[in-house]
Amino acid sequence: MNGGEAIRLRGVEYAWHQGPPVLRIRQFDVARGERVFLYGPSGSGKSTLLGLIGGVLQPAQGSIEVLGQRLETMRAWERDRFRARHVGFVFQMFNLIPYLSVIDNVLLSTRFSRTRRERSGGAEAAAQARRLLSALGIGAGELTARKVTQLSIGQQQRVAAARALIGRPDLLVADEPTSALDQDARASFLDLLMRECAASGTTLLFVSHDATLAARFDRGVALSDINSVPTATTVAA
């Protein structure tokens, strides 16, 4: 996985089912280790872009390189394996599987990739998950909570971050992870996320409609600047 940018999009176009394109990105790059803030209000094609980078959606045109690998040439299975191995996701809310314990939710990322499992210490993955959780401020009390649904939203987001970070993925994609949090929780969550990404050398792509957060990142990009399809069209689609 040497060489290449963390993310490199060239002439990417995406359309749902033969409709008009909802996303047309001539160029978008994220360097390795970079922490990028992507500003995108809802309806700006944000989810589509994340789906493309996650390898869940296929572009109609153009190339999507993640960590030097061309996603659009891979088979569906390979893209899923690639995502499992290299990319961590944190969503706005409801990140956790309700029937799994806190630890098992974190370890879920290691179940679909041997690399992630080995990198998280193999048999000692649970111990590593606990270390990661405690670094993210989830103490023993929350760990023994019988259901993850009994945790506060802030705690749930930290567990989700631990799941995205375990096994040191190369890229972490966070989609509005702080929108459901209050002001204080938002700041402390962001601090923790930044610190852990730095510690594991993980590239961070942070997407939000809250432009005030941009100052804390290496670089800020507005989706409307790189997407040549006007937002109005996107909303209609």
Add this chain to the structure above:
Amino acid sequence: MSAAIAGLAARSLWNRRGTALLTVIAIAVSVTLLLGVQKMRSAARDSFANTLSGTDLIVGARSGPVNLLLYSVFRIGDATANVSWPTYQRVARHRDVAWTIPLSLGDAHRGFRVLGTTRAYFEHYRYARTHALEFAQGAAFAELHDAVLGAEVARTLEYRLGDALVIGHGLGEVSFSEHDDQPFRVAGILAPTGTPVDRTVHVSLEAVTAIHDAGRPAADEVRARDLTPPAITAFLVGMKSKDTVLKMQRALNEYPGEALLAIIPGTALQQLWSVVGIADRALMVVAAFVVLAGLLGMLTAILTSLNERRREMAILRSVGAHPLHVFALLLSEAGLLALVGVLAGIGIAYALLAIAQPLLIEHYGLFVTIGGLSGYDLGLLAAVVVAAVLMGLIPAWRAYRNSLADGLSIRV
């Protein structure tokens, strides 16, 4: 990976254990019914085939084989003609014949058939392959007016040893011509056999002749008379060697002096079962439909859970699950529900059998072997699980399509 998916499926079900339990119970109950019907029909078939054993030929006046079997063994219907005593004597004395049991039917006692026979009946009659008739109380008839009761007769009419009973002519519950001048005494009561023997009143052949004697002399007088019957209804034959059975059968069927019919019990029983057995096949079909209903309940439960679980599928996709993993997850859930349901059903079925077995023997003489599951049973149970997995293809396919369309977008 597949173990991980099965583990996820198990925990997902555990999380929804309320509905999962109901689904399992529905499947378990249907499997219990299926196994119960299966055990009962094999018990019924065995019991039927075991009604008469050890007898090589049944001989009566010429009619149909099923008719002869019905009146001679099952005490159902009547003979159209009799076999004359001299003919019976000729067969009984034949050098290849080991034993014969004469049967004389036509009378009844309070709804139960009366059978005139000899002590050979208690000696040679066999059922359930090798079981001989056993006396629960008393012994075979010694005196002219002794009667031996089948287990059900004694239980239903609450007779004890030494009780007096009156035999009526004809078969009705209420007889208009009762031979009440010659009361019988209960000399023996047989142990339950699960065969028509239980519903029979046995008396000696001479007693039948005596009560039908036109002059109707007093009880003391008849003992002095010649009570050799002029004819009997049918008789059972045991041959010295099995090799001579077919030859004897042919000889009897072509007997010049009298129109006789000799049948081999096993063959005739099979013929009769092919008619009677339709009922038990119908039961099996009903049980199969109940299983289908149980599985449809499972299908409904899984399908209704799909929409609220789209978020869960998106999370799985985000950590690297392929849509086929989602497919496998749903399929495993169906398989697990069915497997647990089947195992619980087996447990319930065996528990019920253990409770019911003594009652069935006592009240119906029906011996249900508890034993292991036969290959056929296992095949049926495997078919239930396979059917469940096949049904699971429907929600699995829908979840697969959903997760392809949803991708990572989390719908609330």
